[in-house]
Amino acid sequence: DAGVIQSPRHEVTEMGQEVTLRCKPISGHNSLFWYRQTMMRGLELLIYFNNNVPIDDSGMPEDRFSAKMPNASFSTLKIQPSEPRDSAVYFCASINPLTYEQYFGPGTRLTVT
Amino acid sequence: QKEVEQNSGPLSVPEGAIASLNCTYSDRGSQSFFWYRQYSGKSPELIMFIYSNGDKEDGRFTAQLNKASQYVSLLIRDSQPSDSATYLCAVISGNTGKLIFGQGTTLQVKP
Numbered sequence: 001d002a003g004v005i006q007s008p009r010h011e012v013t014e015m016g017q018e019v020t021l022r023c024k025p026i027s028g029h030n031s032l033f034w035y036r037q038t039m040m041r042g043l044e045l046l047i048y049f050n051n052n053v054p055i056d057d058s059g060m061p062e063d064r065f066s067a068k069m070p071n072a073s074f075s076t077l078k079i080q081p082s083e084p085r086d087s088a089v090y091f092c093a094s095i096n097p098l099t100y101e102q103y104f105g106p107g108t109r110l111t112v113t
Numbered sequence: 114q115k116e117v118e119q120n121s122g123p124l125s126v127p128e129g130a131i132a133s134l135n136c137t138y139s140d141r142g143s144q145s146f147f148w149y150r151q152y153s154g155k156s157p158e159l160i161m162f163i164y165s166n167g168d169k170e171d172g173r174f175t176a177q178l179n180k181a182s183q184y185v186s187l188l189i190r191d192s193q194p195s196d197s198a199t200y201l202c203a204v205i206s207g208n209t210g211k212l213i214f215g216q217g218t219t220l221q222v223k224p
Contacts, residue, residue: 042215043214045213101147104157
């Protein structure tokens with residue numbers, strides 16, 4: 001298995017632009033998580049899905065952030081409009097339903113100028 | 114009070130020594146506990162998980178759990194420079210079922 005796949009790996013955009021981050025979880029993992037990591041705040045859970053359904057989005061910072069999971073093999077995190085304070089590394093992770101072991105993707109480093 | 118607390122460090126140990134990383138959690142209903150290692154610029158990597166009180170050993174790593182004290186630790190024996198990384202403690206909240214991460218402890222192993 002290729003593991004959790006994220007794209008793009010790096011994104012540089014200007015303030016006000018729309019940003020879309022993509023994730024493909026490990027096949028058979030029925031839960032998917034989006035995290036944001038910064039030096040100041042550490043690793044923060046933004047939203048997670050179980051069987052493609054959003055379960056908890058209380059970590060989504062504001063309405064500019066939205067996430068979808070149209071099927072078991074694909075999810076997106078969208079920021080519209082983006083702001084400099086959104087600059088961070090965004091990780092997607094999926095979880096083995098039998099062991100609860102969570103596996104992270106390589107992350108997307110977002111820079112908003 | 115944070116749900117999962119770790120000393121940010123850095124914790125500095127000489128090569129070959131035992132590194133001891135500690136974590137406390139606030140939710141007494143938590144049942145599953147994980148240790149992740151994160152190298153600079155990389156994603157977190159699961160290295161240990163523990164569900165029951167006591168010790169769990171895997172190679173040079175030992176996870177220790179004490180639910181009564183709400184304390185989980187990670188011991189690294191014969192520390193190597195390649196162990197230098199940030200170690201994240203994570204706990205599945207008994208209330209929400211979410212995996213909650215601590216801020217991480219930076220470990221430096223000096224040759």
